[in-house]
Each structure stands twice: as C-alpha cells, then as structure tokens.
Amino acid sequence: MRKWNTVMLTTVVGMSLLAGCGGNNGGTEGASGAADAGQTASDNKQTSAPDGKKTELTFYYPIAVGGPLTATIEAMTQEFEAAHPDIKVTPVYTGSYADTAVKTQAGVQAKQPPDVAVLQSTELFSLLDMNAIIPLDDFVQKEGGEQYLSDFYPAFLANSQTEGHTYSIPFQRSTIVLYYNKDMFKEAGLDPEKGPENWEQLQEYAVKLNKDGRFGLEIPVTGFAYWMMQTFALQNGDNLMTSDGKKVMFDTPENVEGLQYWVDLAAKYKAIPEGATDWSTVPSDFLEGKTAMMYHTTGNLTNVKKNATFDFGVSFLPAKKQYGSPTGGGNFYIFKDISAEKQQAAWEFVKFMTECERAAQWSIDTGYIAVRKSAYETDQMKKYAEEFPAALVARDQLQYAAAELSTHNNGKVMKILSDSIQAALTGDLTPTEALKKAQGEADQALASFNK
Template identity: 65%
Template structure:
C-alpha cells in the first residue's frame, strides 16, 4: 500500500513541476526570466514576444500650453495600431512634480508604471530609489551607436551617468527669449535685433515698459532655479558637479547674477515685482501684457498659434558668455515589471523617438526634436523654412549645459528655489540667500560624499 502511495505522489509531483515550468514559459514570452534587473535583448531586436499580449502603463506630464494630452494619446494609439499585441495606456499625471510624486508612490507601493516621461533631472533620485533599468543592452540590440549617437549631446548629459544610459530624451527644451516685434517698433527698437547682452536686455526692457505693458517677464515660481541657471551659466559656471554630489550656489558670479535678475524689477522697474507665475507668463506675452519673456521653447507652438502679432525668438543675451540649461523630460523604463513589459516599453520608446515622429512632435509642440536626423526630414525642412523661429532653440544647444540635477534632487532644488524666491519677492540679500542655499544643500548631499 505504501509503495502504491509513493508512486502516486511521485506522479503528482512530476505533473506539478511540469505545470510550473509551462506557466513560467508562458509568463515570460517563451524564455525563463533573467536573474538580473537588466532585461535580456529579445531575438527580434528588443521587441516583446509576437504572441504575448502586453499592456503598458505610461505616465506623462504636461508643463506647457497647447493640446499635448491629445497629441500624446494619439501617438500611443498609433503605436498600438502598428503593434496590436501591445496596448499602451497613457496616464496624464499633471505637472512634472505631480508626475514624480505619483511615480515615487507607485514604486514604493510596488506598482510602478512600465514607462514614464519624467524630468531628466530626476535621474539621480530615480537611481537612489533603485527604480529604473539601464538601457544599454536594449540599445545595443536595437539601434546601437547609430541610434543613441543621433541624440544631441546636450540632451544626453542628463541621460547618462556612471558609463550607462538611463533615459532617452523626448520632450526636451532650452530657454529662449520671445519678443513682440510690433512692441519693438513702437518703442523705436529694431524688430529684427533682439538684445544680445545683459545691459541691452535691461535697456530694451526699460524702453518697452509702459502703461499696461511690462518690458520683460521671467517666471519666479515653478522653475525659478532653471531660470536662474541661465544667468549662472552666462556669468560663470554650472551649478553642480557632473556626479550630482556637489553644488556651487554661493559664488561671486552667482551673487552678481542674482542681483541683476532682482534689479530688473527692483531698480529698472521693467518687470513686475513679486511672484511671476510660470503658467501665466506665456498668456501675458500672447495678450500683450509683456513685450518680452524668458520661457521654454516648449511653448513655441502655443505662442505661434495664439499670438495676434509678429514675434521673434532669440538665443538668450550673454554676460561673459552665452549659456542656457537644457530642460524637459526623458523616457525611463522601470524595474519591478516583467521582461516582456520592459521589452515592449523599449519598443514604444523607439517608436516615439523615430526621426519623422520627432519632427512632427516638435512642429506640434515647439519642443526641440532631440535627434539630429529629425531636422533632415522633409517635413522639418519645410516647416523651418517657413518658420525659422523653430531652429533657435536647437541652434542654442551649442551653448547648452546640463540642467541642475543632484542626488536627493527635490530637497536640493527646494532649498535653492526658496532662497531665490526670498530675493526676488521678499527683498533678501543675494549673498546671504545663496549662502543659506549652499549650506542647506551641503547638508542634504553630505551622505553622498562620505
């Protein structure tokens, strides 16, 4: 009897083992899951299994005006039409900050998105969270150097660290100067010549200021660290080290730069005092409430479609040299998802960053197409021939540097933003404010410098 029972148990155990192997194969597109978090390249060049149905959750933010949600959702639908086994579910997650908060909560809750667009500056924070996968193996299997080297180096600076690639540039930008040519004419200024230096910027802004119209608006909320970085780069050097472990806020050059920004309103009376909201500056420009503005090129199409006057776009005025930080968001692929999902996410990123699609994205939004080959497409050549303002942000990349990005980036940026705000809207002394920001940032970064 015992021998019969043993035989029956052995048969049952064998059946269970075979069923388990079959289940593992089905769940992983026909191959065993890798031991590493780095997904193995699929034989078809990084794509998911041709038989397995995959659903991707895609978080994306909107930080500029215009119908971006409709554009993103249509692009995702076009991808699914071409890849019927991969369904992309776009989830609009608010601003960049809102999207990062939602992403952090999802990662901590072990339900991360499969793919997301987040600020390129969140790279070190995402690495500290152990949230994202390196993309080098997928790039090598599908596109290689020909693909990755086609992205502008200025945009890759916030996408790579430690010899690895972690993000793929998507909705990327630089800060540009927009100006109302009709207002220039009325003030006796040449409408074809934007200010080239800080002195000219202050002079033009004063001449353009009149009842109902400011000469210049530069946002002092939301992304004030980014706006200040333009002045820092033009007057000295970048604000952080390449490894994201140090910041250089309290320098004589930065004190001078912050005083110049403050004086545009406090001394020259050419810019509103108090808070200048990020989201309302483009509306003020379109409505003629300001003759010039500093803003992201991501608002270019919004301005083009809504301004009822002739306007120009220029690279930013220089102090000791030209300079601008890059900006905007990258694609990231997240850990904690299946290999099939990671490979499908990579296929989606490749689709979204194809040259023709990047060209159309730039035309539709105003963001810089992050790939050089996008500017060689016929549609982009035709568009920029008709609307040369679309080339300014791209051409300014020769002067661009990486946007402020550090470990524990949220706390570092908050300390810096608060200090900038205290000067721009509260009358604090620039040197004292930058010293305070430096001390607070040094404390935040101390654990990363042991």
C-alpha cells in the same frame, strides 16, 4: 498680421518612417535586449505574453506647456499600437512634472510603478537612489550602441547618463529662449528683427519697453526659479552642480552677480514684476500684450505661434561672458519592478516615440526641440523650418546649453535654491545672503552622498 502663417503639417497618425533615419543603421528593428532579461528577437512576437495575450503597458506622461497635447500623445500611442498589435499602451496624463514625479514615486514605493514614464530629465539621481529604473545599455547596444546615441544631441544626453550608463532617452526637451513682441519693439524704436544680445541690452530694452499696463520683460519664478537662475549662472560662469550630482556651486561671485542683475531688473529698474511671477502666467501675459518680452521654454513655441495676434520674434537668451541656457524637459524611463516582457515592450514604445520622423513631428506640434539630429533632415522639418525659422532657434542654442540642475536628493535641493531665489526677489534677503543660505542647506542635503 503675424509674419508667421500657421502651416500645420499632417499629424503623426498614419505617418510612415522615411528610410535613412539616423542612428538605426547598427541594429535591426525590434532586435534589442532587456537590461535584466538578456532576451533577443527579430520581430514583434518578442513582446507577446506567453499565453498569446497582449503585453499591456501603463505610460505616465506630464504636460508643462500650453496647448492640447493630450490628444497628440494619444494619437502617437494609437499609431504605435497599430504598428505593434501585440502591445497595448494605456497613456495616463499625470499633471505637471512635479505631479508625475510624486505619482511615480508612490507607485514605486507600492511596488506598482508605471511600466514606462516621461519624467523630468533631472529625476535621474532620485530614481537611481530609489532603485526604480533599469539601465538601457543592452537595448541601446543592439540598436547600434554609440552610433544610435550619437543621433541624439549631447546636451540632452547629459541628463540621461551617469557613470558610463544610459538610463533614459530624451523626448520632450527644451532650452529657455527669449520671446519678444516685434510690434512693441518698433513702437520703442528698437530693431524688430533682433532680440537683445547681452545683459546690458536686455536691461536697456526692458526699460524702454516698460509702460503703464505693460512690463518690458517677464521671467517666471514659481515652479522653475532654479531653472531661470541657471541661465544667469551659465552666461556668467559655470553650471550650478557637478556632473555626478553630489555637489552644488550656488554662492559663487558670478552667481551672486547674476541674481543681483535679476533682482535689479525689478527693484531698481522696475522693468519686470516684483516678487514671484507664476510660470503659467507669463505666456498668457505675453499673448495678451501685458509684457513685451518673456523668458520661457521653447516648448511653448507652437502655443505662441497659434495664439499670438501680433508679429513676434524668438532669440537666444542674452549673453554676459557667453551665451547659455540649461536644457529642460522630460525623458523616457523604464522601470525595474516590472517583467522582462514589459521592459522589452516598453523599449519598443520608447524607440518608436523617438524615431526621427516622429521627433520632427512632435517638435512641430509642440515647439519642443526635436531630440535627434536626423529629425532636422526630414522633409517635414525642412519645410516647417523654411516657413517658420524661429523653430530652429532653440536647436541652434544647444551649442551653448548645459544640463539642467540635477543632484541626489534633487527635489529638496531644487526647493532650497528656488526658495532662496524667491526670498531675494521679494527683498527678504540680499542675493549674497540668499545664495549663501542655499549653499549651506544644499551642502547639508547632499552630505550623505559625499561620505
């Protein structure tokens, strides 16, 4: 039997907000101003089109985790429309984060962007380079300014802000956590109530748990190699880039040591698969008993909870010099080449989707971290966390988290690093060679931003 009994709370449809949700005391409902329009109003009439027709929004969103989240997004959208009858939102599932970025970029270039979209938080500098998004400062100010923003976790805002401006609002956010099979821990003589706490223990546990037909550990590579590399960088030193997105620090001795550790888990200790393990394969392998532990996003927590036929645990990623994980996931962006009326309506939608009660329910339904501190003070989250304490692990790890890799020319820089990591994991390059190569190519890709 699994230790965690699935106790699903009501869906977001029809859910009313509790009074006292944090972060809204500084402003009134609906009294926010469009960044480029400077308009204000006190009720939903502000979003109506001049001829009385509904303001229509196109909303792009990705899904990067297991589970039927399309229905959840559509239910939340319907709830918004019920509360805002003058706004019509068309949610468009646009595939993976990468697919969504490509479709959004194509729309921007064609002067037909979505009105609002959830894109990776790391897209900030790329979107700014395209002159695609608006700053949200005026909207935020009329919601209470710093008081409003202070309810969002600082680690998530790190990818939302630059040069004193806020350009996106956190939504489906995560850290990487360690999932482990408690039954397999018991079988191997390991404490099933504690995951490995440091790199030495992780290697020791992975070897003990390894057996024919099962790996001790799986770390996904394809699609998110750079993200996994950040775990080793943060645990052994510092982040991979500067906060202004103009420089990277790939080939430091600490990062070479981290990549060598990752390579050795496969090549030397045979405890993880060699080569490039696919992102989506890892949770399937975990659920099927093909791996005893996995590194993966907390956004898969609810999927694992619903589908695991065994007792499992969730813990911080093991430390080297310190604990550490990059944040991950997507933020809401509002686009520039749309009318002021649509920008205002889009802000109402963003604000609604990230209210504390809704953030709490989204976390319960998905496993993503509720992005607002006040969400953890809601009754449904308190009840859920009491019944399923693993839901708090990723939230608690935020104190050791840092911004996900984000730079100008971001897609190219990410690919450079990911390709080099894969070359090291397949044995084509040594970790030193791989990161030196990545550093040189990334420096060249960023050269025009450092003149």
